[in-house]
Amino acid sequence: MKNISIMGLMVVSTFLISISSNAQENRLIVNTDQGKTTISRHIYGHFAEHLGRNIYGGIWVGPDSEIPNEDGYRLDVLKAIQNLEIPNLRWPGGCFADEYHWTDGIGNPKDRPMMINTHWGGVVEDNSFGTHEFMNFAKKIGAEPYITGNVGSGSVEEMSKWIEYINFDGVSPMSNLRKKNGQEEPWNIKYWGVGNENWGCGGNMTAEYYANEYRRYATYARDYGANKLYKIAGGANSFDYNWTEVLMKNIPISMMDGLSLHYYTVTGTWQNKTSATDFDKATYLVTLSKAARLEELIVRHGAIMDQYDPEKKVGIIFDEWGTWFDVEPGTNPGFLYQQNTLRDAFVAAISLNIFNKHADRVHMANIAQTVNVLQAIILTNDNDIILTPTYHIFDMYKPHKDALLLSHHLTSEELSIGSEKMESLNVSTSKSEDGTVNISIANINPDKKIDLEVLLRGMNAKSVTATILTAPEINSYNSFEKKEVVKPTEFKDFKLSKESLKIAVPAKSILMVRVK
Ligand code: AHR
Secondary structure, three states, X not given: OOEEEEOOEEEEOHHHOOEEEOOOOEEEEEEOOOXXXXXXHHHHEEEOOOOOOOOEOOOEOOOOOOOOEEOOEEHHHHHHHHHHOOOEEEEOOOHHHHHOOXXXXXXXXXXXXXEEEOOOOOEEEOOOOOHHHHHHHHHHHOOEEEEEEOOOOOOHHHHHHHHHHHHOOOOOHHHHHHHHOOOOOOOXXXXXXXXXXXXXXXXXXXXXXXXXXXXXXXXXXXXXXXXXOEEEEEEEEXXXXXXXXXXXXXXXXXXXXXXXXXXXXXOOOOOOOOOOOOOOHHHHHHHHHHHOOHHHHHHHHHHHHHHHOOOOOOEEEEEEEEEOOOOOOOXXXXXXXXXXXXXXXXHHHHHHHHHHHOOOOEEEEEEEOOEOOOOOXXXXXXXXXXXXXXXXXXXXXXXXXXXXXXXXXXXXXXXXXXXXXXXXXXXXXXEOOOXXXXXEEEEOOOOOOEEEEEEEEOOOOOOEEEEEEOOOOOOOEOOOOOOOOOOOXXXXXXXXXXXXXXXXXXXXXXXXXXXX
């Protein structure tokens, strides 16, 4: 018998754990004529920090590299990200943002000073990827830049001048410097974060102290020309509701457009986060039920925000979310490199379904992180890349972006493994501009196919197409040797009749069903 430790509890491994589901009808009623909230495409945002091999080696190899590149950007990664049509990219951190001084990353790369990346492995940062390199990358991938300013070790003046450098169109010291560095036109960036995790790596501040600092920084974060900034306050760590209360109380709504929130799905403890690839069914369900706690966070932080902002003008910006496991054995612990299995795809699917459901308050979200770090969408080695199961979920979920959120009613059987219980099905429903209804369905039951009856109220459905992501095992993953173990394929096991749409949802699978 093998025992594993989860959150300090001893849990008996799979072969002794009972897996059961209560037999009941699985039915989804979709109100195709009822919707009032648009799912912002920005919920499908990403995050690239100067951490491990995310920027250096992942996105940026430099123009002189032997790795095929376009102006220094790794070509295989560039193309894969372009295909995802990501709406925004957050940069330069994370914790790194609060020790980053932007003036170190402009001008001739040969003259740029070096620094130590104290948070992430103590490696030397040569600043060869700076503001211009980031802005050009964002342009190439068609994403809106989201920049986080330095509050922890920077100054109001430094952030204010960065905004002037990037956004001012007239004659000024900073815009002249930008022009001298080769960028004539201002970039007009909208999204600005005022620090990151200022309760922790961003300065260990109290909520009261940060609220005052935010007001100072936001005052000098100026709009230039027609460009109106969207200012994002550094929000709470997971379940710290006091932080949200204090910020909402002390920062006028007129000074803040978004309030960030961070939550990582940590399966074990922060000391023993457990393996990304070696886990059993009980651990799998622990991970998914922890991911589903995102909903509780949105509801409870949202309820506090409602008291000060009943019209929901201030968005929850979930700008760090995803799985955090122990690093791959043999890799630098400071680089946060982990593999990505079908389980991660479920975490992504469940999280995105939850964000969609609360799109009236959740205006943006950014999975952590883009390449080679935490729940990455892409992994690289020297000359090859892997698209992870998480990448494929973002690809499959594209139709939800900017679609109208549809209300639905789901009855789903309960899955229980050991002491953990969850509904077997997890769903999101939306309507695209052309009237196509999008239904994303995750069947988290690792062993059982579920026959789902879908009633499309208010619609005369004529045709259906569907895509499925599944794999031989819940811990299947793509490796450099076998790159397509987990990849989406066409799905046809459904039947459309006048009365309903019947779908045989395979065990451990995620579907995107599109009905016209
Ligand atoms: O995403 C990795 C780190 O997690 C970020 O730098 C920080 O903001 C968070 O603690």
